Structures are given as C-alpha cells and as structure tokens.
Amino acid sequence: MYNARNVRPGFKYGFFAGLINTFLDQKILRGKAPWTIKHEKKDNETLRKKVNFKKITYPKPDNEITFDRLTSLSFSGTNHKEDQPCHLVLKNKNVPIEKNLELFDSPETRYCPANVYEVVKTESNHLKLQINFQNCLHCKTCDIKDPYQNIEWVPPEGGDGPNYSGM
Ligand code: SF4
Incomplete structure (x- = not known):
C-alpha cells in the first residue's frame, strides 16, 4: 500500500496529470518516490449531503452470482460472543440520528458490508441506531468514513472476529 500511496491523490490535478503521475510513480520510480502527495480532503469529509442525490434502487440479488449482505456475511465465519461489550463505540449517541440520518441518510447503514448498523424505532416511537456488533x-470503514468521526472501532474482547481461514 505504501508504494501505491501517490496514485489516487495524483488525480486531484486532473485526469491526464494523474495518468502521467501514475506512470512516473509506478513505472519509473516503482513506488519509491521520496515524496508523498496528500489527498485534498480526508475521506469522511467527502460525503455529500442527501439533498443532492436520488436514492439508487439496486436489483435484488439472484442468489447465484449476487447475494444479500447477510448471506455474504455468513461466508466469513464471523464470531463474537453475544454478551461481550460492544466494540463499536459512539462518542456522542445523538449524532447518528440528529446529524447522520438527517443530513446524510445514515450512510453507516450502507457502507458497512456486514449490516452492523440499522436505524430502528424504539417502543416510544423514537429512532435510534442499533449496532449489531x-x-x-x-x-474499520466506519471508523474512517463516519462524517463526524463519531464511531470508534476498538479491538473486541478476547480477539473475537471473522475467521479468515484462507489467510
Ligand atoms: S468495522 Fe465498521 S464498517 Fe466494518 S464491518 Fe465492522 S461495523 Fe461494519
């Protein structure tokens, strides 16, 4: 990853400048340039507000080539004890509904590949963010991508997590 660090930010100067930069950086310098080009913004600052977009309706999974998220998740062998403390810590419990839902239509419910985050109604008919840790x-996408940097990923108790059997 370190050797490819200048490729993506090089495109901030335009498409052709990015191509030339990629050629120099990867073919000539082989990723060993003595400089590092910075991104213009941090990833979480690039989210655009929901008023600017129409919701995309994706085709339903066919269960042959494409699968829904929970089916795909089952292939990971993920395992956490149900009674361990939640390792996804909200710095401010109000931000998910008051800011993220209001302004960005709860992006955590979409970028998380494991359906961890859901907006649900409480018994008193209020909305809250449920975390299926x-x-x-x-x-660690949520740790990086949350627009207000309100989600902190900490290591789970006992080192539980996905079983990456092929690694
Ligand atoms: S680290 Fe965050 S985004 Fe990634 S799977 Fe866990 S909860 Fe979802």
Whole structure:
C-alpha cells in the first residue's frame, strides 16, 4: 500500500496529470518516490449531503452470482460472543440520528458490508441506531468514513472476529 500511496491523490490535478503521475510513480520510480502527495480532503469529509442525490434502487440479488449482505456475511465465519461489550463505540449517541440520518441518510447503514448498523424505532416511537456488533468484519470503514468521526472501532474482547481461514 505504501508504494501505491501517490496514485489516487495524483488525480486531484486532473485526469491526464494523474495518468502521467501514475506512470512516473509506478513505472519509473516503482513506488519509491521520496515524496508523498496528500489527498485534498480526508475521506469522511467527502460525503455529500442527501439533498443532492436520488436514492439508487439496486436489483435484488439472484442468489447465484449476487447475494444479500447477510448471506455474504455468513461466508466469513464471523464470531463474537453475544454478551461481550460492544466494540463499536459512539462518542456522542445523538449524532447518528440528529446529524447522520438527517443530513446524510445514515450512510453507516450502507457502507458497512456486514449490516452492523440499522436505524430502528424504539417502543416510544423514537429512532435510534442499533449496532449489531456481532456481525462486524473488522474492516474499520466506519471508523474512517463516519462524517463526524463519531464511531470508534476498538479491538473486541478476547480477539473475537471473522475467521479468515484462507489467510
Ligand atoms: S468495522 Fe466494518 S464491518 Fe465492522 S461495523 Fe465498521 S464498517 Fe461494519
């Protein structure tokens, strides 16, 4: 990853400048350039507000080539004890509904590959973010992508998590 660090940020100067930069960086310098090009913004600052977009309706999975998230998750062999403390910590419990849902239509319910985050109604008819931490694949996307940096991923109790049997 270190050797490819200049490729993506090189495109901030335009498509052709990015191509030339990639050629120099990867073919000539082989990823060993003595400089590092910075991204213009942090990843979580690039989310655009929901007013600017129409919701995309994706085709349903066919269960042959494409599968829903929970079926795909079952292939990971993920295992967390149900009674362990949640390892996905919200710094402020109000942000998911008051900010993320309101402004960004709860992006955590979409970028998380394991359906960990769900917006549900409480008995008193209020919305809250439910965290199904048992499903977590430890990709740390939420730690990086949350628009307000409100989600902190910490190592789960006992080192539980996905069983990466092929690694
Ligand atoms: S670390 Fe990845 S899988 Fe786990 S909750 Fe965050 S986005 Fe979902």
